[in-house]
Amino acid sequence: MAFGRIPRFSPSFSPSEAWICTKHLIGIGGSDPLVPKFEREFASFIGAKHGIMVPSARYGLYLLLDALGVGEGDEVIMPGLTYFAIPAMVELLGAKPVFADIGLETHVLDPEEFRGAITEKTKAVIPTHLFGTPCDMDAINAIAKEHGIEVIEDCAQSTGARYRGKRVGAIGGHAYYTFGLTKNITTLSGAMVTTDDDAVADKIRSVINQSGPAVRSKAIKEAATGVAMFLATHPWVYWWSVHPAIVVGNALGKDPIHERFGEEERTYETVPTSYVEHAQARDIQAAVGLKQLNRIEELNGARIRNGRSLDEGLAHVPGLMVPTYPEGSEPIYMSFVVHHPDRDALMAALRKRGVDTTTGYMSDLSDHPLFQRFSRPCPNTTKAMKELLHIPVHPNLRETEVAHLIEAVRAATLETTPNSGVS
Numbered sequence: 537m538a539f540g541r542i543p544r545f546s547p548s549f550s551p552s553e554a555w556i557c558t559k560h561l562i563g564i565g566g567s568d569p570l571v572p573k574f575e576r577e578f579a580s581f582i583g584a585k586h587g588i589m590v591p592s593a594r595y596g597l598y599l600l601l602d603a604l605g606v607g608e609g610d611e612v613i614m615p616g617l618t619y620f621a622i623p624a625m626v627e628l629l630g631a632k633p634v635f636a637d638i639g640l641e642t643h644v645l646d647p648e649e650f651r652g653a654i655t656e657k658t659k660a661v662i663p664t665h666l667f668g669t670p671c672d673m674d675a676i677n678a679i680a681k682e683h684g685i686e687v688i689e690d691c692a693q694s695t696g697a698r699y700r701g702k703r704v705g706a707i708g709g710h711a712y713y714t715f716g717l718t719k720n721i722t723t724l725s726g727a728m729v730t731t732d733d734d735a736v737a738d739k740i741r742s743v744i745n746q747s748g749p750a751v752r753s754k755a756i757k758e759a760a761t762g763v764a765m766f767l768a769t770h771p772w773v774y775w776w777s778v779h780p781a782i783v784v785g786n787a788l789g790k791d792p793i794h795e796r797f798g799e800e801e802r803t804y805e806t807v808p809t810s811y812v813e814h815a816q817a818r819d820i821q822a823a824v825g826l827k828q829l830n831r832i833e834e835l836n837g838a839r840i841r842n843g844r845s846l847d848e849g850l851a852h853v854p855g856l857m858v859p860t861y862p863e864g865s866e867p868i869y870m871s872f873v874v875h876h877p878d879r880d881a882l883m884a885a886l887r888k889r890g891v892d893t894t895t896g897y898m899s900d901l902s903d904h905p906l907f908q909r910f911s912r913p914c915p916n917t918t919k920a921m922k923e924l925l926h927i928p929v930h931p932n933l934r935e936t937e938v939a940h941l942i943e944a945v946r947a948a949t950l951e952t953t954p955n956s957g958v959s
């Protein structure tokens with residue numbers, strides 16, 4: 537920690553990944569094809585039969601649904617709290633996204649809400665292991681089986697998390713993951729689908745094989761951004777550069793980090809050309825992915841250690857609601873999300889104490905202008921979106937920083953909670 541400043545996140549991209557990129561760019565990275573190797577090793581790490589690299593998780597979902605024959609007139613159930621691109625892809629296939637509510641404290645799909653959303657048109661469900669927290673997969677699988685519904689796990693925020701000892705992604709039959717620079721492991725850009733179904737894997741692979749390679753300059757640009765992120769979130773750089781910029785941005789009503797890395801919410805008329813024409817991953821991405829896979833237990837382990845300290849240190853703080861986890865769920869703490877009735881005041885009080893927080897990039901899609909046609913009441917989702925705040929939990933936080941963080945959150949909560957006697 538430098539001067540008490542704590543960034544909201546820091547990347548898993550480090551000098552060792554930068555060195556791998558450099559070797560590939562100057563042509564000394566070896567000539568063995570690395571994409572199939574990464575696909576095999578990733579699938580084996582998860583415990584799935586097939587792994588196929590795809591350009592993004594959303595396109596992975598699109599390909600999985602398409603391969604499963606989901607389309608016009610079908611319904612796909614997903615949590616109200618998720619990423620906009622998920623219902624957007626379902627709609628693009630001509631199917632109807634059906635939003636079901638989450639558990640208020642777990643933030644993941646409530647199995648009984650899933651049951652209540654089923655109709656004779658339901659073809660698939662997308663249990664989203666949001667914020668690194670595995671859903672109650674026993675219950676979801678049992679309900680899905682009873683109704684003949686396909687299960688596609690959204691592991692975009694939970695690569696490596698476990699449920700009752702099994703990795704998420706190996707529980708529902710099909711899954712997708714994403715490896716952008718802000719995720720727990722990165723392949724610069726790119727994503728993966730896994731499936732245990734040979735026919736589904738063949739169909740997806742044939743679509744990817746018909747496409748061209750990913751644009752090389754994109755991988756180079758991502759690698760440069762990775763280096764910049766590593767430096768900008770380094771304690772000795774962060775305190776005098778990024779943190780003041782955030783404070784100034786916030787004073788002007790802006791979030792410079794969100795503006796730089798956030799994505800504008802939208803729907804799709806067609807599959808983006810970049811996916812159709814450049815869907816094949818490059819060796820440089822797989823090389824970084826292989827290195828990250830070697831480090832995943834260390835990276836997730838640090839998140840878990842930090843997350844458990846926050847669980848313990850922030851329990852029973854009046855005014856603050858900490859997350860709970862479904863039984864059997866072994867979270868990787870991709871985010872540590874608390875609720876507070878005056879979330880914006882808490883955020884400001886934490887900024888004053890040098891802690892940068894965020895409201896994240898999920899939305900209440902159950903009541904959203906882009907998906908108005910599919911609105912469906914999800915009261916927990918709506919309440920969560922008004923109250924939630926992401927507290928830093930990234931793997932580069934040291935024990936002393938976590939202790940400082942806990943004290944800062946306690947003090948800021950006390951200051952901002954009505955009737956706490958402190959103002």
Ligand SMILES: Cc1ncc(COP(=O)(O)O)c(C=O)c1O
Pocket residue numbers: 591592593594595618619621622664666690692693713714715726727
């Ligand atoms: C829960 C969730 N699902 C899906 C996605 C989409 O991933 P991608 O940007 O690779 O399409 C994201 C993006 O971060 C996400 O957080």
